[in-house]
Amino acid sequence: MSSTSDRPTGRPRTIDPDAVSLVALRLFDEQGFDAVSMDDVAAAAGVSRRSLFRLFPNKAALVWGGLEEFTTRFGDALRQRPASESSPDALRAAYRIGATFPDDAVEVTRHRLRVIRANPSLERVGDAAVTSLTDEIIRFVAERDGASADDLGVAVRAHALAAAASAALTWWALNGDGRPEDVVDRALALLD
Structure with missing residues (x-):
């Protein structure tokens, strides 16, 4: 017993x-x-x-567990940008901060992005979060540029920035070149 x-x-x-x-x-x-x-x-x-x-x-x-941390870092950084800064400069700075993953999250992020890339069906799971982030960018650009959120130019710029940042992070995950924030910064500079 x-x-x-x-x-x-x-x-x-x-x-x-x-x-x-x-x-x-x-x-x-x-x-x-x-x-x-x-x-x-x-x-x-x-x-x-x-x-x-x-x-x-x-x-x-x-797989998708880390998106919230990125979104929070990015959103906080965006809200803290000086009012005098242009929308492209503010977004580049916010993306750099958002993509600056803590050292202990870099490996997780690399694997996460590689798995998402290898499994397109997973992209659909994250669609709502990605759309929410893009909508935040559209609102920011519209407000910063004194335009309507329905303006075609605002939508195109916001989606182009989001797509470039996403492509840069995926490229970084697959190629292992440097820090993710540096790769995102380089990619966004290509849009200038």
């Missing part, structure tokens, strides 16, 4: 979602997104299936 003193005491082990996400993204990148199951991720990360699903309701959530 076992006593209650045989059970572990104290708080249950805390699971680091970023560490679990990195394990999953490495697996997806190496073996293919469709070839890796949530059970495979749980086993490789050393967590229970139940804990994994509590943190990430599906495989796509393991």
Whole structure:
């Protein structure tokens, strides 16, 4: 007969979602997104299936988890740009800050972007977040330039900047050249 003193005491082990996400993204990148199951991720990360699903309701959530941090950094940086700065300069500066990932997030970001690129169906999962970000850029450009958000020029500039930044980050993930913020900055400079 076992006593209650045989059970572990104290708080249950805390699971680091970023560490679990990195394990999953490495697996997806190496073996293919469709070839890796949530059970495979749980086993490789050393967590229970139940804990994994509590943190990430599906495989796509393991991939798209970092977009919120980028969006927050970018949005905060955009709102802090001086009013005297032109919209292209303000957006370039905000994108540079948004794409400046903390050192411990660079590998995760690289794997995330590689997995999204290799699996076009995942792009649709992130469409709402990307559209929201683009809408924020459109509002910013319209306000900064004293134009309507319905103006064709505003929409084209906003979408061109968003597409260039996205293309730059994907290129960086695939080619491994330098820091992501430097690559985004170089890409946006090409639009000038």
